Amino acid sequence: MKRLSAILLAAGLVCGGVAFAVDDPSEMLPNPAQEKRAEAIGAHLRCLVCQNESIEDSSAPLARDLRKVVREQVAAGKSDQQIMDWMTQRYGEFIRLAPTFSLSTALLWLMPLVALIAGLLIAWRTAMRRVATPSPLTDNERARLDALSGRE
């Protein structure tokens, strides 16, 4: 059993984003479309016990309870937005694995763009510098070059 779960875990790590932690098939909703929606919502909710896993990936009891809440609300016809709001009302912004864009998260969200622009700027400046042709040799230099290369 341990080996099997290790293989499943490894497979999960390789496949990435595939939810394996639904401990018990009875947790799943009978309607596959609804179940898929519940999994997508759960993948965006942080397990507050493990903190770096989503509730879909975690086996913690709290994650199990929150999965159940998500499925109940999906079955009751709540929208994704309503379910996320329900969660953030109770656990704060921290429960979102992808934080919403705000003044305090702006640096986090914009950093890839900032890094890309900075990289392009450096690349552009380097390329510009390389284009500049070296100045022609002075008479002195040419004479010295001739002397060194043995040409008279």
Added chain:
Amino acid sequence: MNATRRGIITALPIVGAGVLGLGFWRILSGMRTGTFDPRAINNPQVGKPVPNFAIPGLPGLGDGFTDAELRAQTRPVLVNFFASWCIPCVQEMPGLRAISRDLPIWGVAYEDKPENASAFVKRDGTPYARVASDRHGRVAIDWGVTGVPESFLVMPGGRIVWHGSAALDPALFESEIRPHLARL
């Protein structure tokens, strides 16, 4: 390459490393003094009224309680989520008994078999003025509880003014909870 340019290029990594070092130092010193906890969850219930709930009691320990009863209190109440399977909760019990001489504590048994929770509370003398059972942890979710033990200070009228997720002891009570009581 002129001197200013060379100066800038030399200074840049030094300044960068310095800024990073300062940042790390602030994080680490904050972790040591307890002002910064990277795992802390800022419970958004603080400042809000207690959520609605009604939960049954534990065998031999009364009838449980509801949010209405909590709101109707004329003194502050400490609401403490615990479980018989939680080791920090065992450590916390002597501290809670000491605190209960100053402040009534209402206990909520989280995801625990009622008979186990009841035996746990009775074993060394209960610190709880009232105690109730949240058998499936659903009330705890409304309070934003992520584990046990967690405690909330509820003011008369039912507003939550303080939340803590560490095992309580008299020292923590004096430094974190007493100031709220003094403000009353």
